[in-house]
Amino acid sequence: MPIEPVAQLLSPLLDLPFRDGYVWSIIYVSLYVSVTAVALSTLFSVPVAVVVGFSEFPGKRVVKSVVNTGMGFPSVVVGLLVLFAVSNQGPLGSLELVFTREAMIMSQFVLATPPITAISLAAVSGVDDGVRDAARALGGTRLDAALVVLKEARYGIATAILAGFGRAVSEVGSVLIVGGNITSADGISKTRTLTTAIQLEARQGQYETAMILGAVLVALVLTVNAVVIHFGDGGVNR
Numbered sequence: 001m002p003i004e005p006v007a008q009l010l011s012p013l014l015d016l017p018f019r020d021g022y023v024w025s026i027i028y029v030s031l032y033v034s035v036t037a038v039a040l041s042t043l044f045s046v047p048v049a050v051v052v053g054f055s056e057f058p059g060k061r062v063v064k065s066v067v068n069t070g071m072g073f074p075s076v077v078v079g080l081l082v083l084f085a086v087s088n089q090g091p092l093g094s095l096e097l098v099f100t101r102e103a104m105i106m107s108q109f110v111l112a113t114p115p116i117t118a119i120s121l122a123a124v125s126g127v128d129d130g131v132r133d134a135a136r137a138l139g140g141t142r143l144d145a146a147l148v149v150l151k152e153a154r155y156g157i158a159t160a161i162l163a164g165f166g167r168a169v170s171e172v173g174s175v176l177i178v179g180g181n182i183t184s185a186d187g188i189s190k191t192r193t194l195t196t197a198i199q200l201e202a203r204q205g206q207y208e209t210a211m212i213l214g215a216v217l218v219a220l221v222l223t224v225n226a227v228v229i230h231f232g233d234g235g236v237n238r
Helices: 003-014 022-054 060-070 075-086 101-125 129-137 142-152 154-169 173-179 194-203 207-237
Strands: none
Touching: 022 060, 022 101, 022 142, 022 154, 022 194, 022 207, 060 101, 075 101, 075 173, 101 154, 101 173, 142 154, 154 207, 173 194, 194 207
């Protein structure tokens, strides 16, 4: 291919603001917020799934229904609720979390928790009761039995975590509300994520930048899917 057409094709990429850190700061903020939110959600959701899966109590079906309903909860409503909580009139107003990464983490935590809890609960409940009974027959405590069940359900739990990450990293509505899509004077992202940046760049007609950011987001999603397929193949082989 002649050099000039290649140069014309690559010129939009060369003009992107990689050198001043704009794109890299957006990627960092997206990963920092999403990974932190999913990690905190996992620490909360997996124990809840184990407790609910191991216990029989009145209203268990209601709890499951609430968790499943949360998987489809509108993200914009979550953003509004978190914004109210951290506003000056809200219960967390004294912490001054409005338009901060911490508020974005709170929002993504709320969004990621239902899918992680629901899929983990399904994975734990799907483990054969004989595994649990065998652990207890060998003298294991309830904690030992829970650990054995978690080991058997690890593929499903890994899928749950990745599903939560997928929802968190692709979120735009709630993080836009609570984060404000802010950059510093030198163009470095403070609360701007990949999704909010794509929306802004496309609205301003900066389609080349929006496409690059979209490609990065797609690459992250494909990476998540590749990890799920890897675990799935491992589960089949076992």
